[in-house]
Amino acid sequence: MPDDAPAFFVEAMGRAKRDGRPVIIDFWAEWCAPCNKLKAVTMANSEVAEALGGVEVIFVDLDEYPQLAKAYAVKSIPYVFFVKANGSIVDRLKQFEEAVPFLERVKGLQVP
Helix, strand or coil: CCCCCCHHHHHHHHHHHHHCCCEEEEEECCCCHHHHHHHHHHHCCHHHHHHHCCCEEEEEECCCCHHHHHHCCCCCCCEEEEECCCCCEEEEECCCCCHHHHHHHHHCCCCC
């Protein structure tokens, strides 16, 4: 995590570490249609929403926090990182994705 990360990000990562929960970091912007569709369609899907209950989900507005996007080498959005509870990034998503494959990614974060 970058030294200059915003407080909301530091707090969310701290909660995840404390609780042993995986993290999803979603870089987005209000003007990004695929980003908004990912939230409104995929993440709002009932099965996905249920699975996300065990995950710390952090939404990072690219326009508001460009330094954080730069620290994670985000060059386009949506850009979603899937981070295991141990802190390792295990998957990345760089486009809109329907609920079923997204759910499989989320399930891949969970401890068996």
